[in-house]
Amino acid sequence: MATRERVLVAMSGGVDSSVAAALLVRQGYDVIGVTMKLFHDGGDIPDRPCCSLDSVNDARRLAEGLGIPHYVLNLQDQFGHDVLQQFVAEYAAGRTPIPCVRCNTFTKFRDLVVKADQIDARWVATGHYARIADGQLLRGRDADKDQTYFLWGIERGVLSRLMMPVGSLTKAETRAVARELGLLTAEKPESQEICFVPDGDYVKVLERELPADAPALQPGPIMKSDGTVIGEHAGFARYTIGQRRGLPGGGSEPIFVVALRPETRAVIVGPREELLGRGLIADEVNWLVDPAPRTGDAVQVRIRHRATPVPGTIVRLDGGEIEIVLEEPVYAISPGQSVVFYADDVTLGGGVIARSRRALPVRAA
Amino acid sequence: MPPAPIYLDHAATTPVRPEVLEAMTPFFGPRFGNPSSTHRWGREARAALDEARERVAQCLHAAPDEVCFTSGGTESDNLAVLGAWRSLKAHGKRAVVTSPTEHKAVLVAAHQAAKEGAEERILAVVASGAVDLADAEAKLAPGDVAIASVMWVNNETGIVQPIAELTALAKAHGALFHTDAVQAFGKVEVDATRIPFDFASVSGHKLGAPKGIGCFYIRRGTSLEPLFFGGSQDRGRRPGTENVAMAVGLARAMELAIAEREAHWRELEAMRDALEAALRERVPGLVVHSAGAARAPHILNVSVPGTDSESLLMALDLQGVAASSGSACQSGSVTPSHVLSAMGIPADVANAAVRMSFGSLSTPADVTRVAELFPALVAKARGLAGIA
Numbered sequence: 001m002a003t004r005e006r007v008l009v010a011m012s013g014g015v016d017s018s019v020a021a022a023l024l025v026r027q028g029y030d031v032i033g034v035t036m037k038l039f040h041d042g043g044d045i046p047d048r049p050c051c052s053l054d055s056v057n058d059a060r061r062l063a064e065g066l067g068i069p070h071y072v073l074n075l076q077d078q079f080g081h082d083v084l085q086q087f088v089a090e091y092a093a094g095r096t097p098i099p100c101v102r103c104n105t106f107t108k109f110r111d112l113v114v115k116a117d118q119i120d121a122r123w124v125a126t127g128h129y130a131r132i133a134d135g136q137l138l139r140g141r142d143a144d145k146d147q148t149y150f151l152w153g154i155e156r157g158v159l160s161r162l163m164m165p166v167g168s169l170t171k172a173e174t175r176a177v178a179r180e181l182g183l184l185t186a187e188k189p190e191s192q193e194i195c196f197v198p199d200g201d202y203v204k205v206l207e208r209e210l211p212a213d214a215p216a217l218q219p220g221p222i223m224k225s226d227g228t229v230i231g232e233h234a235g236f237a238r239y240t241i242g243q244r245r246g247l248p249g250g251g252s253e254p255i256f257v258v259a260l261r262p263e264t265r266a267v268i269v270g271p272r273e274e275l276l277g278r279g280l281i282a283d284e285v286n287w288l289v290d291p292a293p294r295t296g297d298a299v300q301v302r303i304r305h306r307a308t309p310v311p312g313t314i315v316r317l318d319g320g321e322i323e324i325v326l327e328e329p330v331y332a333i334s335p336g337q338s339v340v341f342y343a344d345d346v347t348l349g350g351g352v353i354a355r356s357r358r359a360l361p362v363r364a365a
Numbered sequence: 366m367p368p369a370p371i372y373l374d375h376a377a378t379t380p381v382r383p384e385v386l387e388a389m390t391p392f393f394g395p396r397f398g399n400p401s402s403t404h405r406w407g408r409e410a411r412a413a414l415d416e417a418r419e420r421v422a423q424c425l426h427a428a429p430d431e432v433c434f435t436s437g438g439t440e441s442d443n444l445a446v447l448g449a450w451r452s453l454k455a456h457g458k459r460a461v462v463t464s465p466t467e468h469k470a471v472l473v474a475a476h477q478a479a480k481e482g483a484e485e486r487i488l489a490v491v492a493s494g495a496v497d498l499a500d501a502e503a504k505l506a507p508g509d510v511a512i513a514s515v516m517w518v519n520n521e522t523g524i525v526q527p528i529a530e531l532t533a534l535a536k537a538h539g540a541l542f543h544t545d546a547v548q549a550f551g552k553v554e555v556d557a558t559r560i561p562f563d564f565a566s567v568s569g570h571k572l573g574a575p576k577g578i579g580c581f582y583i584r585r586g587t588s589l590e591p592l593f594f595g596g597s598q599d600r601g602r603r604p605g606t607e608n609v610a611m612a613v614g615l616a617r618a619m620e621l622a623i624a625e626r627e628a629h630w631r632e633l634e635a636m637r638d639a640l641e642a643a644l645r646e647r648v649p650g651l652v653v654h655s656a657g658a659a660r661a662p663h664i665l666n667v668s669v670p671g672t673d674s675e676s677l678l679m680a681l682d683l684q685g686v687a688a689s690s691g692s693a694c695q696s697g698s699v700t701p702s703h704v705l706s707a708m709g710i711p712a713d714v715a716n717a718a719v720r721m722s723f724g725s726l727s728t729p730a731d732v733t734r735v736a737e738l739f740p741a742l743v744a745k746a747r748g749l750a751g752i753a
Contacts, residue, residue, distance in 0.1 A: 032683070071679050074700060118676040118746055119683055 004030040007163065008121040010108060011035050011063065011070070013055030016127030016166050018062050018185040019174050023165040024125055025066050032121060033063040033070040038079040038107065039196045062184055075111055082106040084196060088209045091202070091237040092216040094262035095336030098150065099194055101352075105153030105286075113158055123163050130347075131167040135160045137288050137347040142170040149305040152340045152350025153286050206237050220265030222247065225258065225274060236260045239267050242275055242332030256332075277333035277358055279315075279325040282351030289348050293317075293341065300342040301326060303333050303353065309342050322351055370685035371731045375571075375724025376520055376548060376664055377689055381614070382573035382725070388617040389575075392610030400607050401598065410609050417609075420616035421580050424623055425565070426556045428585060433599050434612045437579035438547040441566030442470035442514070444581055444592050444603075445543035449512035449564070450478040451590035453541070458511035460484040462504050462535075464496050465707035466521075468545055471514050472703075483511070493658035494524040494708045501534050510540035517549035517565075521704040521720055522655035523664030525553060529560045536561060541587060547571055547579075551622030552630060552661040563587045567619070569611065573725060574618035578611035633723045634662035636732050640721065641665055643736035648743050652714055654705060663724055668710070668717040672746040677719055680742045686735060688721045 009021045011033045024031045035056050056072055063070030083102045090097035108126060116124045129140030129147045137159055140146040154162075166174045178186035193200050210217060216237035223229045231248040233239065238246065243257045247269055258275055259268035280303070293299060295317045300309035301324055310330060316323035324339065333356035340350035392413065398406030400414045415429070422429045435441045450461055461483045463475045479485040489500040496515055505513060513535045517528050528544050535542035543564035546555050550567045557565070564587070569578040581603075583589060589602060596604035622629075644651055644667060654666040669677070674690040681688055690702065705715035721735070 069683065071675075071682075073675060073679075115676060115679075119680050 004028060005123060006030040006032065006119070006121040007123040007125050008032050008034060008112070008116040008119065009125040010112060010127075011059040012127070013058035013062070013185065013188075014127065014191060015178050015183070015185045015188050016129070016174060018059075018127070018183050019169075019177050019181070020125050020127040020163075020165045021062070021068070022066055022181045022183060023177070024163070025068060029123070031066070031068045032119060033059060033066075033068050034073050034112070034115070035059040035070070036079075036107065036112065037072055037074045037076060038103070039076060039084065058185055058188075065182075065184065073112070073115060075107055078111050079103065079107050084209070088206060090336050091206055092210060092214060092262075094216070094236055094260035096240045096334045097336045098338055099196070100150045101153055101338050104151050105155075109151075109154045109158050109162070113161065116161075122161065124158075124161055125163040125165060127166050128164045129167050129171075130164050131345075132159055132162050132164055138167075138345045139342070139347065140164075140167045144306065145171050146306070148342075148347045149302055149338060149340050149350075152288065152338060152347060153284075154288065155286075156288050156290065159288065203235075203238055210237075215262065215265055218265060220267065222267045222269055225268055225270045230269070233267050236262060236265055236267050241334040272331070274358075275331045276329040277326070277331075277356035278329040279312075279323065279357035280333050280339060281321065281323045281354045281357070282339045283321045283354050285317075285320050285322050285349065285351035287349035289346065293348055299324075299348060300344070302340045302342065303330060303337065320351075321354075325357075368685060368734065370687065371734060372687050372726045373721040373723065373731065373735065374687045374689050375726070376720065376722035378570045378576065379573050379724050380726065381575050382618060382621065384621060385574050385614045385617045389610040389614040392613060396609075398609075400609060401596075413613055414607050414609050417612040417616040421612075421619055424555075424616075424619040425567075425580075425582050426558045427582055430600070431557070431583055431585055433581040433583055433603050434607060434615070435566075435579045435581050435603060436577055437570065438468070438545065438566050438568035439470040440592070441564075441568075441579050441581040442468065442543075442545055443474045444589070445564040445566065446471055446474035446478060446512060446514055447481075448589040448592065449541045449543070449587075450481065450483055452588040453511035454482060457509070458540075459509040460486050460504075460507075460511065462486045462488060462501070462510050462513035462540065464488040464490060464515050464526075466490055466494055466519055466704040467514065467516050468520060468547070469703075471516070471543075471545055475514070486510070488515070490707055492709055494519060494522050494655045494704070495658055496526055496531065498527060498530055498534070501531055505534050505538040505540055508539050510535070510538065512541040512543055512563075514543040514545065516545040516547075517555070518546075518552060518661040519655070519664075519704060520548045521664070521702055521718075522666050522708075523548070523660040523662075524655040525549070525659040525661055528562065532560050532562045548661060548664075550619070551626055552663065554626075557582060557584065564589075569615040569618060572615075572618040572622050574614045575611055578608055578615045580615060580619075630662050633727070636723050636727055636729060637662050637665050639729070640732045640736055641667075643732070644739060647736065647740040652710075654708070654710070654718065664720060664722045666705075666718055666720045668705075668714045668719070669743045669747070670714055670717060672717045672743055674716060674718050676746055677717070677742060680746070681719075681738070684738055684742070686738060688719050690718055690720065 007029045011017045060070050083099045087097050087099045129145040131138040139148050217235035221229045222231040222233050239257045255269045258270040297314050301312040302309045311327040312324045315325050335353050337353050338350050341348040396409050398410035400411040418429045418432050422432045461475050461478045465487050475485050486504045489497040515526050515531050532542045541563040544562050546565045547568040563584045565582040567580045570576040591602050593604050598604050652668040701715050
């Protein structure tokens with residue numbers, strides 16, 4: 001009998017990774033389930049660092065049902081350093097981070113791959129809605145669920161070891177498979193939140209992690225781009241570019257956050273058209289294809305999850321830094337968010353937005 | 366055919382012995398009575414429970430009224446620390462004393478006592494993990510300690526603590542003394558007539574009895590607040606209908622452990638020493654925790670710098686070898702050992718600890734196989750750590 005290839009599957013306890021594990025078992029792989037413990041749950045109980053999460057229990061029960069071994073991997077130190085601390089630092093610097101990108105880049109597809117090596121697992125699988133083919137990262141078949149926006153940071157060489165079995169299914173099909181297999185998690189509700197911000201209130205995390213006198217949480221002016229002060233805010237970290245909530249009302253037209261200025265703690269607001277950007281500069285660029293695109297190449301550009309990619313051109317490419325000019329301006333290009341490049345279904349790579357090139361000049365104070 | 370799995374986690378739990386199961390069986394069937402009932406079924410159960418209590422007492426060189434049946438080590442430890450503290454705080458006692466290498470059942474019970482007003486005094490330990498007797502003297506000397514609690518045999522390293530000396534110090538300064546003897550019973554002699562400890566905890570499932578039964582030794586005349594309230598069972602110290610079947614099983618397991626103690630020690634020690642020697646020879650840089658100190662023979666705790674416990678344990682398990690990083694944990698996630706940290710072991714070494722514990726299922730063939738497998742897994746983990 002040929003030796004079955006071993007796959008390490010990251011099981012969150014949710015339906016997608018459950019179906020991924022089940023499909024791989026059905027395909028005859030030697031499947032090992034792991035659940036990553038990434039942060040302290042119930043941090044107020046120092047003597048119970050290992051109190052069990054429901055999700056760990058769900059994953060464990062599911063693994064028992066599938067007849068596969070299951071382990072909990074403690075990656076709290078690495079996740080804290082690579083993801084959580086950086087999340088806080090980015091908000092403190094007036095940017096809007098995406099922790100899921102760094103979790104994928106560092107925690108799941110670097111640290112977890114090392115764990116896979118240690119148990120001789122040829123493959124690492126997850127429940128992401130994306131596809132891997134010929135060493136390339138393709139958009140998920142369900143356009144509405146496609147998660148490649150969060151996956152651009154993976155080291156290219158790792159792609160050939162990844163499997164994302166639900167990427168070729170729609171979400172509805174995934175649930176149908178879960179029901180057909182009688183998986184416990186079939187009807188589990190979708191989680192869209194950042195895992196370590198369960199109630200959706202990221203400011204609470206910042207208040208916990210930052211010193212009380214951190215500038216990002218101190219009051220500052222809310223001003224228009226011409227310098228007119230129209231109000232005060234309780235900390236610029238509470239604002240994201242494009243946000244309307246929490247701004248003074250009463251003007252003749254709706255106003256939006258158009259920029260954050262950490263050095264003066266100012267939140268700059270303006271009408272919707274001031275959000276338009278015709279280009280951007282990104283850094284930490286990572287390419288998932290070889291040869292990588294070059295200056296002058298046309299690419300499809302996505303600046304937020306699930307947005308339809310728009311055409312753009314690479315006008316400057318300088319090591320880890322890239323400048324893109326967009327054919328049509330887009331709204332709310334936010335520093336700290338990701339820019340991801342595509343050629344049809346193929347994810348070419350991406351980077352972290354450093355700043356946008358405005359369509360309209362913003363006279364900052 | 367994969368090789369037969371190897372169980373090297375007897376410090377976590379042990380299989381129920383056939384003799385124990387046989388002894389318990391009638392009480393799951395025809396002899397099902399409630400020992401508090403006055404009818405014949407009740408009397409039969411009462412007789413069995415009384416006999417079990419007498420036999421357990423003999424195993425500890427104690428009187429039957431000094432033995433209380435509990436659900437196991439955690440309950441017994443809580444009963445000792447909190448029961449003694451709550452009983453004595455009204456009588457001028459201010460502090461509880463324990464060591465940083467205790468089981469969490471003692472440590473967290475001591476934290477709870479602190480929430481209830483106690484001053485928590487944590488004893489210094491020397492590098493081997495042994496409690497520093499001079500520090501114990503200093504912390505007991507004020508005479509205000511309600512209870513001192515130190516584990517007889519450490520569950521992670523196997524080190525044997527100087528219980529006779531600690532008991533004497535506690536008594537000299539008017540403190541009650543408790544020892545968690547969960548890993549000690551069946552390995553060292555636990556004799557209440559030789560060492561005047563006030564309380565001792567023993568757990569059944571470490572000895573071939575089922576999980577969920579243990580006993581608690583209470584020296585006659587010692588004051589103690591119960592944890593539970595309701596019935597008069599066990600003199601009100603542990604209300605609730607007694608677990609007759611498992612009390613009978615515990616008595617049988619304890620008798621067997623005592624009868625076999627010395628021979629068992631020699632067998633375990635030979636296997637532990639053989640594995641330790643083989644690993645020292647084959648794994649460069651291997652650290653053996655509490656090496657050189659007096660250790661119980663069933664525990665070998667090693668760290669391989671440059672690896673991590675989690676990965677090694679996973680790799681061992683996938684090869685059929687069950688070991689542990691220290692105490693078992695609900696979520697299954699491996700966290701750095703508080704015991705090794707308290708001994709001053711650097712975090713990266715503590716994070717690489719693997720505890721292998723021998724017992725009834727162990728054979729010399731297990732030693733041979735693990736002595737081959739472990740170095741190979743370590744070499745692999747070290748190579749990968751270098752490139753990570």
